[in-house]
Amino acid sequence: MSGTFVGMPAFPKAAHEAVGNATLRGNLRHATHTIRAKRANAVAEVSDWAQLREAGKRIKDHTLRHLDRYLVQLEESVTAAGGVVHWAADADEANRIVTRLVEETGESEVVKVKSMATQEIGLNEALLAAGIHAYETDLAELIVQLGKDRPSHILVPAIHRNRGEIRDIFRTEMGEWGRPAPDGLTDSPAELAEAARLHLREKFLRAEVGISGANFMVAETGTLVVVESEGNGRMCLTLPRTLISVVGIEKIVPTWRDLEVFLQTLPRSSTAERMNPYTSTWTGTTDEDGPRAFHLVLLDNGRTDTLADEVGRQALRCIRCSACLNVCPVYERAGGHAYGSVYPGPIGAILSPQLRGTSSEIDASLPYASSLCGACYEVCPVAIDIPEVLVHLRERVAQGGPATRAGNKVVLRPAKGHAAERAAMRAARWAFSHPGALRTGQRLASRTRRLHPRTLPGPGRAWSATRDLPAVPAEPFRDWWQRTHGTDGTDGTDGTDGKKGAAR
């Protein structure tokens, strides 16, 4: 797939560079800690959170186990409601379909609402190669696009930028793309948001083609759902004449009623709100209201390979809330870019190696980008056991075994002696030599003891044999580290005092 960032160093190297960047670390720490506390409050407000979480998990699991049936049902419902359904087995096919659909409208620019699926397939680049300009309209995506940057968080893609940097980007870049930033723009968030409003409004008002993803697709009714905050989604979904939605096949829920679960768990888990400012639902096309043509592009691109893995398929339950990023001690230190994919953090560590396979250095190292502390599992609103999948993927990298690639069953060779193994070893070493990065994972003891076999899983097994590592401790990792290293567990890259970040 085309989703790997070209020239991306493997996780340990990228993470090492990131932890050395004080601004990035400060921004991340401030952001993740803020949202973490808010989320806990939003979740505590609903007394039946555990039941909602279980229902969400079961709805998604059931759907995945019968995905062929629900895909066909969805196609029928969307078609009956006036939409056109396209199927894309991989990124190239999806890009070709979307490019052709845009070309058929005769337009050379499109407005886009933030969509992970279109980032995953590199749609903007593919459109540009065909002479079509895609304008990102989500504020954070705009910051990323204007800054010629990469997103670093699922929900807040510019989380690594502070307000001063954003002002500088707006001042220097907006004029290149359209309406320039107002004179005397300061770094107050309200002024920056106003500058974005003005800059984007001229694009919305003239847009003829909108491109979106979707949070959910309802098989029974053919309804698509987009959850957002700013109103740029509504602009893209209702003003253009043509709407093209590119959606992963795992985003299906069977019934309209199922939304009652996810419209409660998603906003509280992601933005820590009772409800996000705007949610749009649409079913095909509506006479004289909104787009006259609606195209749904169903995207595989590694999802069916993921589905074929009985342990790994649970990653497809993900509703992209980003709660797991915000609690992850490794993400907090390493930043989103280190994961080398549009899916950062714990979910990225299990999703990217499954969507893309583990043949590249970065993908082979991702299952090691974790301390297995289990905080991600505890906050996940669809109860994905991320540590379980990480351990499973480590085994696969180290020992090889059966897997599915592009729909074909293959037997992976053990990574021993391969570049992938070396990357994996470095990742393991990185994780285990940065105990400071693990400090906030206080739930270590209860979760990881169950998960660790007697030796370290995956390459860690070889590692523990040759590197004089004791069999994985029944005691929490930090305690073990302190006992064996006799320090308080901090090292030069640990930013736990956080003053720099918190003061901003």
Next chain:
Amino acid sequence: MSGRERILGRVRRALADVPADDPSYEQAVARDYLRAHGARSAAETVHLLAANLADYRALVHRCSEVELPSLIAGLLTDRGATSVLVPPGLDEGWLAATDVTRVADRADSTPHELDGVDSVVTACAVAIAETGTIVLDGAPDQGRRRITLVPDHHICVVRVPDQVVSGVPQALERLDPARPLTWISGPSATSDIELDRVEGVHGPRTLEVVLVG
């Protein structure tokens, strides 16, 4: 082979482990979560709606049916509005006390024309107290989706207590999925700059909700 056949074939092969007697949808999904959180009287539910709307910075007003025209007229005057978008099926009485220029919701208006209108007045389909949400479904008293999007000032009238439910599950029951829905919880907002919530990016920056009844 078409993309469709390829993908469906891959899905079926991937699911070879799923037995023929795998639990049905009804069996697989537990529905032991709540329809609403806590027991409240109708009046308390309306009160909670008002509180949650205000918490997300919507401006909330309450009045009787008789007071509604003068309240709406006052809101438009305070705003300095000179024009207002009117859905085709809006109760004519609601705008009886104002002489602000009416702009009809028409299929052929351009987005630029809508951008020149100051305010919009609509009804709603349902409101959710626990989340402070109003839902529009494009019925004649609410109009096309874009008329509540492009103008910067939205006045939305909720009939209480009839249109108010407590929880999200109760709202979905009342809504028709075939209609295009817009769920609104406070004015548009972003937290993209250092997670500071800033009201008003692309949607209306001022949302006024009138609870009438």
